[in-house]
Amino acid sequence: MTIDRPLRADAARNRSSLLAAAAEEFALHGPDASVADIARRAGIGKGTVFRHFPTKDDLLAAVVLDRIDDLAALAQRLTAASDAGAALLEFMEAAAGRQQQLDLSFLRESGEINARLATAREHLFTEIIALVTRAQEAGAIRTDISGMDVILLMCAPNHVVSFVPNPSPDLWRRYLGIIFDGLRPEGAQALPYPAP
Amino acid sequence: MTIDRPLRADAARNRSSLLAAAAEEFALHGPDASVADIARRAGIGKGTVFRHFPTKDDLLAAVVLDRIDDLAALAQRLTAASDAGAALLEFMEAAAGRQQQLDLSFLRESGEINARLATAREHLFTEIIALVTRAQEAGAIRTDISGMDVILLMCAPNHVVSFVPNPSPDLWRRYLGIIFDGLRPEGAQALPYPAP
DNA sequence: AGTGAAACGGACCGCCTGGTCAACTTGTTA
DNA sequence: TAACAAGTTGACCAGGCGGTCCGTTTCACT
Numbered sequence: 525m526t527i528d529r530p531l532r533a534d535a536a537r538n539r540s541s542l543l544a545a546a547a548e549e550f551a552l553h554g555p556d557a558s559v560a561d562i563a564r565r566a567g568i569g570k571g572t573v574f575r576h577f578p579t580k581d582d583l584l585a586a587v588v589l590d591r592i593d594d595l596a597a598l599a600q601r602l603t604a605a606s607d608a609g610a611a612l613l614e615f616m617e618a619a620a621g622r623q624q625q626l627d628l629s630f631l632r633e634s635g636e637i638n639a640r641l642a643t644a645r646e647h648l649f650t651e652i653i654a655l656v657t658r659a660q661e662a663g664a665i666r667t668d669i670s671g672m673d674v675i676l677l678m679c680a681p682n683h684v685v686s687f688v689p690n691p692s693p694d695l696w697r698r699y700l701g702i703i704f705d706g707l708r709p710e711g712a713q714a715l716p717y718p719a720p
Numbered sequence: 721m722t723i724d725r726p727l728r729a730d731a732a733r734n735r736s737s738l739l740a741a742a743a744e745e746f747a748l749h750g751p752d753a754s755v756a757d758i759a760r761r762a763g764i765g766k767g768t769v770f771r772h773f774p775t776k777d778d779l780l781a782a783v784v785l786d787r788i789d790d791l792a793a794l795a796q797r798l799t800a801a802s803d804a805g806a807a808l809l810e811f812m813e814a815a816a817g818r819q820q821q822l823d824l825s826f827l828r829e830s831g832e833i834n835a836r837l838a839t840a841r842e843h844l845f846t847e848i849i850a851l852v853t854r855a856q857e858a859g860a861i862r863t864d865i866s867g868m869d870v871i872l873l874m875c876a877p878n879h880v881v882s883f884v885p886n887p888s889p890d891l892w893r894r895y896l897g898i899i900f901d902g903l904r905p906e907g908a909q910a911l912p913y914p915a916p
Numbered sequence: 917a918g919t920g921a922a923a924c925g926g927a928c929c930g931c932c933t934g935g936t937c938a939a940c941t942t943g944t945t946a
Numbered sequence: 947t948a949a950c951a952a953g954t955t956g957a958c959c960a961g962g963c964g965g966t967c968c969g970t971t972t973c974a975c976t
Contacts, residue, residue, distance in 0.1 A: 531952095531953095532942085532943055532944075532951095532952060532953065533943065533944090534942070534943070534952095534953070534954085535943090535952075535953060535954090538953085538954085558932080558933065558934085559933080559934060559935085560932090560933080560934090568954080568955085569954060569955040569956060570934095570935090570955080570956075571935090571936080571937080571954065571955050571956070572953075572954055572955070574934085574935060574936080575952095575953070575954075578935095579934085579935080580933095580934065580935085669898075672884075673894075673895075673898065676880045676881075676883055676884065676895070677880060677895065677898065679879075679880065679883065680876045680879065680880050680895075683875075683876065683879045684872045684873060684875065684876050685872075687872055687875065688868075688872065688916045691916070692913070692916070694912075694913050695913055695916060697912040697913045698869075698911050698912065698913035698914070698915065699869075699872070699873065699876075701909065701911045701912050701913070702865075702869070702873065702899070702902040702903065702911065703898070703899060703902050704902070704909075705901075705902040705907060705908050705909055706898040706899050706900070706901040706902030706903075707898065707902075708907045708909075709907070710906050710907025711901060711904045711905070711906025711907045711908075712901050712907075713897065713900075713901055713904075715894050715897045715898065716890075716893040716894065716897050717888070717890055717891055717893045717894035717897070718894070719894065720884050720887070720888070720891060727922095727923095728921095728922060728923065728972085728973055728974075729972095729973070729974090730922095730923070730924085730972070730973065731922075731923060731924090731973090734923085734924085754962080754963065754964085755963080755964065755965085756962085756963080756964090759925095764924080764925080765924060765925030765926060766925075766926070766964095766965090767923095767924065767925050767926065767927095767965090767966080767967080768923075768924055768925065770964085770965060770966080771923070771924075774965090775964085775965085776963095776964065776965085
């Protein structure tokens, strides 16, 4: 319905610096980062922010969308890797590393803020499920794990680290290591509850 | 310094219903629950809340303190269990179950909001470390795990579950199962980063 | 029953937030 | 270069927050 005529030069410039500023600010303060701070960091007026994105949530969605597409592309690339177990680990590392830059709470809200985001998320999910299935077929991952489990668990290391006062920037790797070991077949116990 | 003369009957009543209301409200909405809502739920005026606790953070600290003491007592009880590995698992289950009722972000803020809370936390930590050490001596837990690792990881299952839309109330058990399997010696890989 | 202190409650304050708007500036096009 | 649409801006708004204050109520003690 909307004819997307090309943006004016200054508008395009502002839009991109706005997105960059929003990414940084959301990374620093989570979804509670204030629009005023984002505008200040981008060097534009607050009103301009709302011209580009009608709502703060839309801005957040746009930032998150970038990361999702990025992750989905990586996942797709990794499905071709020879070592399927290592590929899944590499993906989870990448996801945790990205999340460090931005709290990717893109899994929340089954209800729709943004249709585009919902489909991108679905796409990412199917790529991840493919990675997991391949890793299971290779015997690298226990078979009672679902793709959803991986999706949920890949968010955990950064959260865990957020509790320690002055976390080393690579500390999340430790907890991803532990969690990934929990996904291995060796020494796995029957899980007390089915996957969601 | 403060002589704690006994509370008047109505004050004591209000205080306890305030604490109960605060626990529920914090459980529902996290630390951002509003004082007005808590007061309404407790059936008292907002001013009364601040009479009992000079600051919202003090109220939160009081609620959290209860849980910490509770957990510490449980940990102490479990150090006497015969199966040290099962004892640690049971403790982590209890911690996750409690956390479901209240986001126990009591690990944050090395800086002091509340001295009483800080010492209670230290006490809990030493109890947990004892549990972990015993489990390691029994061979149930890999030896490259620190007490701090367990403290951090026991918070993860609930966070993970918070991402799924309508989580079953026991779903956290699944992820605790996976994480606990990551703590077992079988199939453990060298961790890529030292403990904090 | 009377009295003083303790406790109560809600109107109120200052602050900050997401979002709006009308006056102004700037890029584009002919 | 003229003129119009597109874009920008910061003052402004309503609403919600933590926290204060003081007139009123309630308890406890004699």
